[in-house]
Amino acid sequence: MNDLPPYLEWSDQGRLRRARWRSEAGLALPQVLEMADESWSLAAILDALRSGRHLLWRGDWIAARRLLQALTPRADQLFRFQPAASPAATFARHRAVQGERAALLARLLVPLGPDYKLQLARAQDVRAACRAAWGKPDGNNSVVALREVLALVSASEWQKKGVPVPAAGGRIHPRYGVFSPLRGEYIDLVATALLPSGAALAFDIGTGSGVLAAVLARRGLQVVATDLAARALECAADNMERLGLAGQVSVVKADLFPPGRAAVVVCNPPWLPAQPTSPVEMAVYDPDSRMLRGFLQGLAAHLLPGGEGWLILSDLAEHLLLRSRHELEQWIDAAGLRIIGRLDTRPGHAKAQDAGDPLHAARAAEVTSLWRLVVQ
Template sequence: MRHTVPTPANPAAEWRNESTQKPPAAAVYAREANAAQILKAAHADTATVWTGDFHNAKQVLSAVKKRVRGPKNSRPSENATDVQNDRSARAAAFHRHRMKQAQQSRIINMLAVEIGAGFTLDLPRASDVRAALIDVYGIENTEPFLLPLNQLLGFTGAHEWHKKGVYVPVLDARIHVPFGVFSPLRGEYLDLIAQAPLPENVQTAFDIGTGSGVIAAVLAKRGIPEIIATDTNPRAVKCAEANTDRLKTDARIRIETVDLFPENQTADLIVCNPPWLPAKPTSAVESALYDPDSAMLRAFLNGVKGRLNPHGEAWLIMSDLAEHLGLRAPDFLERCFQTASLTVAGVLKTKPQHGKAADTADPLAFARNLETTSLYRLKAV
């Protein structure tokens, strides 16, 4: 999101933020400030633009985060009996958590820096951020703009991960993912795709909402000769193309910029790993996690029967976290399958391995410790 924010030096300074947060009403420049001063200005809807030492800015940002979030062990999870047993109470706990996250994020993002033309950062001891910002924005800027420091650090961290890549055991290779594209850090669902029995004589496959292209790469490794991977996110399309080229699977995988299914084509196998939670995303990155009213999930299920070849299968990868959070009824998926004239030929299940699943201090631990990830093998009725 881009807005104009008045500053003492520029009445129409550009404010950039990758989230949907409301921009500050104004911004002031400061060579030095402590966390209390920055928070006071933030609560007055004024951002502080740091002009001093970059390392000092990072230390102050850390202090701001501690004040805003409090110590981790002071945030017990909502695991009371009424939350566990009452669906509406669980959903309310989730929405409170999301609201709190949004409020905290906006305050934290009130400490900013000015990015100069050509993605320069003219601060003492500042690192070179040009490559990281090109990763995010593509074309270099010709005019300066204001950027939350916390987001800048997120961009530079994402850029380092992009260069290093994420090791995917089922591929025995690395997938390289830039900022704005969902990263396959949770590998358990890829294990399910690698283990599920393929339809007999499978020759063609679709990977719907490919993101990084990792699922298409797993299907290629399993020997499927022709795969079409689709996505509407330009960053994802570019990322998937780069990964298929790097993995030398581009002869088998074709990337198409299209919503859901390739036009006028059918396949023996259609795989989709849609966003798992039916809630509103607050940034482009969250679009891979949150699917308002399960719109993508419904569209995939309602359209997939007409895209399957005879005896073909659709594989749906879903977590039941939404059910444990009270965001979906326990029989929601079953009803969706019936509406779409699909029957379940088999289910593979696994438990999540990521850190939050075992973190008892996580505010949503009451649901995370029950989560299961499933691969549903679906056939047309």
């Protein structure tokens, strides 16, 4: 099996060039690269991208950013969304349209040097942002979508300034590819739910940025926080250090549960049963509800007597007809669990009030809940 990264080769003014292909979304290696710069009209660039061609920008960095700004509304017009007959079909069509739009814009590429330096005139310094996401440079030139470079820079800024989370006692600093706790109504549920009597140890399953582990630690618990993604593990460990909670929270690599049992086992799985298209989407989309069902099936074996499992879950999937409430309750019962209570809250994010959003009806009805589960 070949684990080497994919490489691009192309001719540039008679010289053979070679660079590593980077795509967080796992987009296919471009078969042909064409050089583009300010001499190209916007219409010519859009036509090339629509036809599936990849353009490597060789002009000015500021012009490249302006070009992407101009292309974005045109891509929105090309991929106008048309609601389908059912909520589930509408969701599927919305995902497909968003994917087509993203793929088109991702065909505008930029070159990076062996130290991640942008090889363009008037380029900003993106090296720190690239190192934060990809690690140390491997000494190879790279080609990457302009949109991805801008996403790296944005994530780097969030990592530096952090997101204030009062219940965690400070700021959570997300990283590229790790879900940010900007939408925080579920955090307050974990901060206010009544703890089982005598609770001392908690597990946070799929910790991500570590935000819920920090909240549980602030409530006086020792916490074992698990994740499989290397970025999430590094991010959570860093946040525990920043918050002074490293002595209370152990961050470990595990597929769902660590060994042993705890009085409180918390899980905030991805809320929608659909296929993610990039690592960061794995915090939102859970194919076939794998993580949700895995948490429920393994929970009883990891609860101390008198302990509780706290499942944090939005009912958005129910409003989109992707999963029914009856199906969820059947999974809970089949896992040898019963429901002893539920705390509900309404989302406060902008999309819930955006009537122009294709999924507005479902988002407007959405409720996020903390399900309190015990062994039957």
